[in-house]
Amino acid sequence: MDLTETFWAWIFFLCAILATYIWRFAAVMISHRIKASHPIFEWVTCLSYGIIGALVAKSLIVPTGLILIVPLWHRLSAITLAFLGFYMLGRRLWVGIICGETTLILLLWYGRIEIFG
Amino acid sequence: MKEIETNLQAVFAGIKNAFGIPAILLISAMTGFGSLAQEQGFSIYMSILSTILIWGLPGQVVHVELYGMGAPLIAVVLGVAGVNARFMPMTISMMPVFEGSKHNRKWNYFLAQMISINTWAEMMQRRDDINVDLRVAYFLGFSFTCMIAGIIGVLQGYVLFESMPKSASICLVFLVPIYFGLIMSNTRHLPFLLAFIIGCFLGPLIHNFTQEWSLVLAGLISGTIAYLSRHKISRKN
Numbered sequence: 001m002d003l004t005e006t007f008w009a010w011i012f013f014l015c016a017i018l019a020t021y022i023w024r025f026a027a028v029m030i031s032h033r034i035k036a037s038h039p040i041f042e043w044v045t046c047l048s049y050g051i052i053g054a055l056v057a058k059s060l061i062v063p064t065g066l067i068l069i070v071p072l073w074h075r076l077s078a079i080t081l082a083f084l085g086f087y088m089l090g091r092r093l094w095v096g097i098i099c100g101e102t103t104l105i106l107l108l109w110y111g112r113i114e115i116f117g
Numbered sequence: 118m119k120e121i122e123t124n125l126q127a128v129f130a131g132i133k134n135a136f137g138i139p140a141i142l143l144i145s146a147m148t149g150f151g152s153l154a155q156e157q158g159f160s161i162y163m164s165i166l167s168t169i170l171i172w173g174l175p176g177q178v179v180h181v182e183l184y185g186m187g188a189p190l191i192a193v194v195l196g197v198a199g200v201n202a203r204f205m206p207m208t209i210s211m212m213p214v215f216e217g218s219k220h221n222r223k224w225n226y227f228l229a230q231m232i233s234i235n236t237w238a239e240m241m242q243r244r245d246d247i248n249v250d251l252r253v254a255y256f257l258g259f260s261f262t263c264m265i266a267g268i269i270g271v272l273q274g275y276v277l278f279e280s281m282p283k284s285a286s287i288c289l290v291f292l293v294p295i296y297f298g299l300i301m302s303n304t305r306h307l308p309f310l311l312a313f314i315i316g317c318f319l320g321p322l323i324h325n326f327t328q329e330w331s332l333v334l335a336g337l338i339s340g341t342i343a344y345l346s347r348h349k350i351s352r353k354n
Binding site for chain 1: 138149159163166167170171172173174177179184190191194195196197200204205206207208209210216217220222225226228229230232234237238241258283284286287288290291292293294295296297298299300301303304305308309310312313314315316317318319320321322323324331332333335336337338339340341343344347351
Protein backbone atom coordinates (compact mmCIF):
# COMPACT_ATOMS: atom_id res chain seq x y z
CA MET A 1 0.00 0.00 0.00
CA ASP A 2 1.53 3.35 -0.94
CA LEU A 3 1.18 6.51 1.09
CA THR A 4 -1.81 8.08 -0.68
CA GLU A 5 -3.71 4.84 -0.46
CA THR A 6 -2.96 4.53 3.26
CA PHE A 7 -3.99 8.15 3.76
CA TRP A 8 -7.36 7.59 2.10
CA ALA A 9 -7.91 4.35 3.96
CA TRP A 10 -7.64 6.27 7.25
CA ILE A 11 -9.91 9.05 5.98
CA PHE A 12 -12.58 6.48 5.11
CA PHE A 13 -12.07 4.84 8.49
CA LEU A 14 -12.38 8.14 10.34
CA CYS A 15 -15.62 8.91 8.50
CA ALA A 16 -17.00 5.48 9.38
CA ILE A 17 -16.18 6.15 13.06
CA LEU A 18 -17.91 9.54 12.94
CA ALA A 19 -20.92 8.11 11.10
CA THR A 20 -21.44 5.83 14.11
CA TYR A 21 -20.49 8.16 16.94
CA ILE A 22 -22.77 10.93 15.68
CA TRP A 23 -25.79 8.82 16.68
CA ARG A 24 -24.44 8.22 20.17
CA PHE A 25 -23.48 11.88 20.55
CA ALA A 26 -26.87 13.17 19.40
CA ALA A 27 -28.59 10.69 21.70
CA VAL A 28 -26.70 11.87 24.79
CA MET A 29 -27.33 15.50 23.85
CA ILE A 30 -31.05 14.91 23.44
CA SER A 31 -31.29 12.92 26.68
CA HIS A 32 -29.64 15.77 28.62
CA ARG A 33 -32.30 18.16 27.47
CA ILE A 34 -35.29 16.19 28.70
CA LYS A 35 -36.30 14.91 32.11
CA ALA A 36 -35.71 11.23 32.84
CA SER A 37 -39.42 10.80 33.58
CA HIS A 38 -40.45 12.07 30.14
CA PRO A 39 -42.55 9.55 28.18
CA ILE A 40 -40.20 9.87 25.21
CA PHE A 41 -37.84 7.49 27.03
CA GLU A 42 -40.47 4.78 27.07
CA TRP A 43 -41.13 5.32 23.38
CA VAL A 44 -37.42 5.07 22.48
CA THR A 45 -37.06 1.96 24.62
CA CYS A 46 -39.96 0.47 22.65
CA LEU A 47 -38.07 1.36 19.46
CA SER A 48 -34.97 -0.42 20.74
CA TYR A 49 -36.93 -3.54 21.60
CA GLY A 50 -38.44 -3.45 18.11
CA ILE A 51 -34.97 -3.09 16.57
CA ILE A 52 -33.63 -6.08 18.46
CA GLY A 53 -36.73 -8.09 17.51
CA ALA A 54 -36.05 -7.24 13.87
CA LEU A 55 -32.39 -8.20 14.29
CA VAL A 56 -33.27 -11.58 15.82
CA ALA A 57 -35.80 -12.38 13.09
CA LYS A 58 -33.48 -11.20 10.31
CA SER A 59 -30.62 -13.35 11.51
CA LEU A 60 -32.99 -16.34 11.39
CA ILE A 61 -35.02 -15.72 8.25
CA VAL A 62 -32.71 -13.71 5.97
CA PRO A 63 -29.29 -14.64 7.36
CA THR A 64 -25.91 -14.03 5.79
CA GLY A 65 -22.88 -16.26 5.58
CA LEU A 66 -22.56 -19.65 7.18
CA ILE A 67 -26.15 -19.99 8.43
CA LEU A 68 -27.34 -20.07 4.81
CA ILE A 69 -26.42 -23.75 4.56
CA VAL A 70 -28.87 -24.51 7.39
CA PRO A 71 -32.40 -25.03 5.98
CA LEU A 72 -35.00 -22.51 7.14
CA TRP A 73 -37.14 -25.06 8.95
CA HIS A 74 -34.11 -26.26 10.91
CA ARG A 75 -33.47 -22.72 12.08
CA LEU A 76 -37.12 -22.16 13.01
CA SER A 77 -37.42 -25.49 14.82
CA ALA A 78 -34.26 -24.79 16.80
CA ILE A 79 -35.39 -21.32 17.92
CA THR A 80 -38.86 -22.68 18.81
CA LEU A 81 -37.31 -25.37 21.00
CA ALA A 82 -35.06 -22.77 22.59
CA PHE A 83 -38.10 -20.69 23.54
CA LEU A 84 -40.06 -23.73 24.75
CA GLY A 85 -37.13 -24.89 26.88
CA PHE A 86 -36.67 -21.43 28.33
CA TYR A 87 -40.28 -20.65 29.17
CA MET A 88 -41.43 -24.15 30.17
CA LEU A 89 -38.44 -25.03 32.32
CA GLY A 90 -38.14 -22.09 34.66
CA ARG A 91 -36.76 -19.30 32.44
CA ARG A 92 -33.15 -20.37 32.72
CA LEU A 93 -31.00 -19.01 29.92
CA TRP A 94 -28.64 -21.98 29.67
CA VAL A 95 -31.61 -24.39 29.40
CA GLY A 96 -32.98 -22.43 26.45
CA ILE A 97 -29.58 -22.29 24.76
CA ILE A 98 -28.94 -26.01 25.21
CA CYS A 99 -32.42 -26.90 23.85
CA GLY A 100 -31.96 -24.68 20.80
CA GLU A 101 -28.40 -25.70 19.97
CA THR A 102 -29.07 -29.40 20.52
CA THR A 103 -32.08 -29.25 18.20
CA LEU A 104 -29.98 -27.51 15.58
CA ILE A 105 -27.15 -30.05 15.77
CA LEU A 106 -29.53 -33.03 15.71
CA LEU A 107 -31.45 -31.70 12.71
CA LEU A 108 -28.28 -30.96 10.79
CA TRP A 109 -26.91 -34.39 11.62
CA TYR A 110 -30.18 -36.13 10.77
CA GLY A 111 -30.53 -34.17 7.52
CA ARG A 112 -26.96 -35.17 6.61
CA ILE A 113 -25.98 -31.58 6.03
CA GLU A 114 -22.25 -31.23 5.68
CA ILE A 115 -21.14 -29.26 8.70
CA PHE A 116 -18.30 -31.40 9.86
CA GLY A 117 -16.01 -30.53 6.97
CA MET B 118 -27.01 -8.36 43.22
CA LYS B 119 -28.09 -6.37 46.31
CA GLU B 120 -24.88 -7.34 48.11
CA ILE B 121 -22.86 -5.01 45.87
CA GLU B 122 -21.98 -1.95 47.92
CA THR B 123 -18.88 -0.31 46.51
CA ASN B 124 -17.87 0.83 43.04
CA LEU B 125 -15.06 -1.70 43.00
CA GLN B 126 -17.45 -4.54 43.77
CA ALA B 127 -19.73 -3.27 41.01
CA VAL B 128 -16.86 -3.26 38.49
CA PHE B 129 -16.00 -6.84 39.42
CA ALA B 130 -19.63 -7.92 39.26
CA GLY B 131 -19.76 -6.45 35.75
CA ILE B 132 -16.60 -8.27 34.72
CA LYS B 133 -17.90 -11.52 36.18
CA ASN B 134 -21.25 -11.28 34.39
CA ALA B 135 -19.59 -10.49 31.07
CA PHE B 136 -17.61 -13.72 31.28
CA GLY B 137 -19.91 -16.31 29.78
CA ILE B 138 -22.37 -15.79 26.98
CA PRO B 139 -21.72 -12.08 26.31
CA ALA B 140 -17.96 -12.68 25.94
CA ILE B 141 -18.50 -15.81 23.84
CA LEU B 142 -20.87 -13.89 21.53
CA LEU B 143 -18.36 -11.09 21.06
CA ILE B 144 -15.40 -13.35 20.46
CA SER B 145 -17.27 -15.34 17.83
CA ALA B 146 -18.81 -12.31 16.12
CA MET B 147 -15.53 -10.40 16.02
CA THR B 148 -13.67 -13.49 14.78
CA GLY B 149 -15.80 -13.22 11.67
CA PHE B 150 -14.97 -9.53 11.38
CA GLY B 151 -11.25 -10.20 11.88
CA SER B 152 -11.09 -12.67 9.03
CA LEU B 153 -13.14 -10.39 6.77
CA ALA B 154 -10.82 -7.44 7.46
CA GLN B 155 -7.76 -9.60 6.81
CA GLU B 156 -9.28 -10.84 3.57
CA GLN B 157 -9.94 -7.26 2.41
CA GLY B 158 -6.37 -6.24 3.10
CA PHE B 159 -6.97 -4.12 6.22
CA SER B 160 -4.12 -3.71 8.66
CA ILE B 161 -4.44 -5.38 12.03
CA TYR B 162 -4.29 -1.98 13.77
CA MET B 163 -7.24 -0.66 11.86
CA SER B 164 -9.18 -3.86 12.48
CA ILE B 165 -8.69 -3.58 16.24
CA LEU B 166 -9.30 0.18 16.32
CA SER B 167 -12.48 -0.41 14.34
CA THR B 168 -13.79 -2.65 17.11
CA ILE B 169 -12.94 -0.08 19.78
CA LEU B 170 -13.95 3.11 17.98
CA ILE B 171 -16.94 2.00 15.91
CA TRP B 172 -18.03 -0.73 18.36
CA GLY B 173 -20.97 -1.89 16.29
CA LEU B 174 -20.41 -4.95 14.17
CA PRO B 175 -22.81 -4.23 11.26
CA GLY B 176 -21.22 -0.82 10.72
CA GLN B 177 -17.72 -2.31 10.87
CA VAL B 178 -18.65 -4.92 8.28
CA VAL B 179 -20.25 -2.35 5.96
CA HIS B 180 -17.17 -0.13 6.22
CA VAL B 181 -14.79 -2.97 5.36
CA GLU B 182 -16.93 -4.38 2.56
CA LEU B 183 -17.77 -1.09 0.86
CA TYR B 184 -14.18 0.13 1.11
CA GLY B 185 -12.99 -3.18 -0.28
CA MET B 186 -15.36 -2.76 -3.23
CA GLY B 187 -13.93 0.68 -3.93
CA ALA B 188 -17.17 2.48 -3.10
CA PRO B 189 -17.11 6.31 -2.83
CA LEU B 190 -16.75 7.97 0.57
CA ILE B 191 -20.37 9.11 0.69
CA ALA B 192 -21.59 5.54 0.18
CA VAL B 193 -19.45 4.32 3.06
CA VAL B 194 -20.69 7.10 5.35
CA LEU B 195 -24.36 6.52 4.50
CA GLY B 196 -24.01 2.75 4.73
CA VAL B 197 -22.35 2.85 8.13
CA ALA B 198 -24.71 5.54 9.42
CA GLY B 199 -27.67 3.45 8.27
CA VAL B 200 -26.77 0.18 9.93
CA ASN B 201 -25.57 1.87 13.13
CA ALA B 202 -28.48 4.31 13.47
CA ARG B 203 -29.93 1.92 16.04
CA PHE B 204 -27.45 3.39 18.55
CA MET B 205 -29.54 6.54 18.72
CA PRO B 206 -32.69 5.01 20.31
CA MET B 207 -30.57 2.54 22.28
CA THR B 208 -28.41 5.29 23.77
CA ILE B 209 -31.35 7.56 24.55
CA SER B 210 -33.16 4.75 26.35
CA MET B 211 -30.01 3.85 28.28
CA MET B 212 -29.44 7.31 29.73
CA PRO B 213 -32.20 7.18 32.39
CA VAL B 214 -30.45 4.08 33.78
CA PHE B 215 -27.56 6.33 34.87
CA GLU B 216 -29.81 9.22 35.94
CA GLY B 217 -29.35 9.97 39.64
CA SER B 218 -25.81 8.65 39.73
CA LYS B 219 -23.18 11.08 41.01
CA HIS B 220 -20.91 11.06 37.95
CA ASN B 221 -20.42 14.20 35.87
CA ARG B 222 -22.92 14.08 33.04
CA LYS B 223 -20.19 14.87 30.51
CA TRP B 224 -19.01 11.29 31.04
CA ASN B 225 -22.19 10.15 29.34
CA TYR B 226 -20.55 11.03 26.02
CA PHE B 227 -17.92 8.44 26.85
CA LEU B 228 -20.35 5.87 28.28
CA ALA B 229 -22.35 6.12 25.04
CA GLN B 230 -19.34 4.83 23.12
CA MET B 231 -19.42 1.62 25.20
CA ILE B 232 -23.02 0.80 24.26
CA SER B 233 -23.55 -2.22 22.03
CA ILE B 234 -26.49 -4.59 21.77
CA ASN B 235 -24.85 -6.81 24.38
CA THR B 236 -24.18 -4.10 26.91
CA TRP B 237 -27.53 -2.40 26.30
CA ALA B 238 -29.46 -5.63 26.80
CA GLU B 239 -27.50 -6.36 29.97
CA MET B 240 -28.22 -2.95 31.52
CA MET B 241 -31.91 -3.11 30.60
CA GLN B 242 -32.10 -6.48 32.35
CA ARG B 243 -30.13 -5.53 35.46
CA ARG B 244 -31.02 -1.89 36.05
CA ASP B 245 -33.34 -2.58 38.98
CA ASP B 246 -30.97 -5.05 40.61
CA ILE B 247 -28.16 -2.53 40.98
CA ASN B 248 -28.10 0.55 43.13
CA VAL B 249 -28.26 3.73 41.00
CA ASP B 250 -24.88 4.96 42.27
CA LEU B 251 -23.15 1.76 41.21
CA ARG B 252 -24.58 1.33 37.73
CA VAL B 253 -21.85 3.28 35.95
CA ALA B 254 -19.15 1.14 37.59
CA TYR B 255 -21.03 -2.04 36.78
CA PHE B 256 -21.55 -0.93 33.19
CA LEU B 257 -17.86 -0.08 32.76
CA GLY B 258 -16.73 -3.44 34.13
CA PHE B 259 -19.17 -5.26 31.92
CA SER B 260 -18.58 -3.33 28.72
CA PHE B 261 -14.77 -3.20 28.99
CA THR B 262 -14.74 -6.96 29.37
CA CYS B 263 -16.97 -7.26 26.31
CA MET B 264 -14.68 -4.97 24.35
CA ILE B 265 -11.59 -6.98 25.31
CA ALA B 266 -13.41 -10.16 24.26
CA GLY B 267 -14.17 -8.44 20.95
CA ILE B 268 -10.50 -7.55 20.46
CA ILE B 269 -9.46 -11.14 21.22
CA GLY B 270 -11.99 -12.22 18.60
CA VAL B 271 -10.57 -9.84 15.98
CA LEU B 272 -7.02 -11.06 16.65
CA GLN B 273 -8.11 -14.67 16.46
CA GLY B 274 -9.98 -14.16 13.19
CA TYR B 275 -7.23 -12.02 11.68
CA VAL B 276 -4.37 -14.33 12.58
CA LEU B 277 -5.97 -17.76 12.43
CA PHE B 278 -8.32 -16.91 9.55
CA GLU B 279 -11.25 -19.30 9.59
CA SER B 280 -9.58 -22.19 11.31
CA MET B 281 -12.61 -22.96 13.45
CA PRO B 282 -14.55 -26.09 12.42
CA LYS B 283 -17.72 -25.26 10.50
CA SER B 284 -19.99 -27.00 13.02
CA ALA B 285 -18.64 -24.87 15.89
CA SER B 286 -19.04 -21.68 13.86
CA ILE B 287 -22.66 -22.49 13.03
CA CYS B 288 -23.49 -23.11 16.68
CA LEU B 289 -21.80 -19.86 17.70
CA VAL B 290 -23.57 -17.81 15.03
CA PHE B 291 -26.86 -19.38 16.05
CA LEU B 292 -26.26 -18.29 19.63
CA VAL B 293 -27.01 -14.69 18.62
CA PRO B 294 -30.76 -15.06 17.85
CA ILE B 295 -31.27 -17.49 20.73
CA TYR B 296 -29.55 -15.27 23.29
CA PHE B 297 -31.15 -11.98 22.28
CA GLY B 298 -34.49 -13.62 21.54
CA LEU B 299 -34.66 -15.10 25.03
CA ILE B 300 -33.38 -12.21 27.10
CA MET B 301 -35.33 -9.52 25.27
CA SER B 302 -38.63 -11.40 25.22
CA ASN B 303 -38.26 -12.05 28.95
CA THR B 304 -39.47 -8.59 29.97
CA ARG B 305 -42.19 -7.84 32.49
CA HIS B 306 -43.22 -4.70 30.66
CA LEU B 307 -45.82 -5.65 28.05
CA PRO B 308 -45.34 -2.74 25.58
CA PHE B 309 -41.65 -3.74 25.26
CA LEU B 310 -42.67 -7.32 24.56
CA LEU B 311 -45.19 -6.18 21.94
CA ALA B 312 -42.55 -3.99 20.26
CA PHE B 313 -40.18 -6.97 20.21
CA ILE B 314 -42.78 -9.29 18.65
CA ILE B 315 -43.90 -6.83 15.95
CA GLY B 316 -40.24 -6.10 15.24
CA CYS B 317 -39.69 -9.82 14.63
CA PHE B 318 -42.31 -9.77 11.89
CA LEU B 319 -41.36 -6.44 10.34
CA GLY B 320 -37.58 -6.96 10.25
CA PRO B 321 -37.42 -9.61 7.52
CA LEU B 322 -40.35 -7.98 5.70
CA ILE B 323 -38.73 -4.53 5.42
CA HIS B 324 -35.42 -6.22 4.59
CA ASN B 325 -36.90 -6.91 1.13
CA PHE B 326 -37.07 -3.18 0.43
CA THR B 327 -34.05 -1.73 2.19
CA GLN B 328 -31.28 -3.74 3.79
CA GLU B 329 -29.33 -1.01 5.51
CA TRP B 330 -32.21 0.85 7.11
CA SER B 331 -34.47 -2.15 7.74
CA LEU B 332 -33.61 -2.49 11.44
CA VAL B 333 -34.28 1.14 12.22
CA LEU B 334 -37.46 1.29 10.15
CA ALA B 335 -38.79 -1.93 11.67
CA GLY B 336 -37.98 -0.61 15.14
CA LEU B 337 -39.58 2.73 14.45
CA ILE B 338 -42.87 1.20 13.31
CA SER B 339 -43.11 -1.61 15.85
CA GLY B 340 -41.93 0.57 18.73
CA THR B 341 -44.42 3.31 17.91
CA ILE B 342 -47.32 0.86 17.62
CA ALA B 343 -46.36 -0.69 20.96
CA TYR B 344 -45.93 2.71 22.59
CA LEU B 345 -49.29 4.02 21.36
CA SER B 346 -51.12 0.92 22.56
CA ARG B 347 -49.39 0.84 25.96
CA HIS B 348 -52.46 1.95 27.92
CA LYS B 349 -54.67 -0.62 26.25
CA ILE B 350 -52.25 -3.43 27.03
CA SER B 351 -51.72 -2.33 30.61
CA ARG B 352 -55.45 -2.18 31.30
CA LYS B 353 -55.93 -5.79 30.26
CA ASN B 354 -53.12 -6.67 32.56
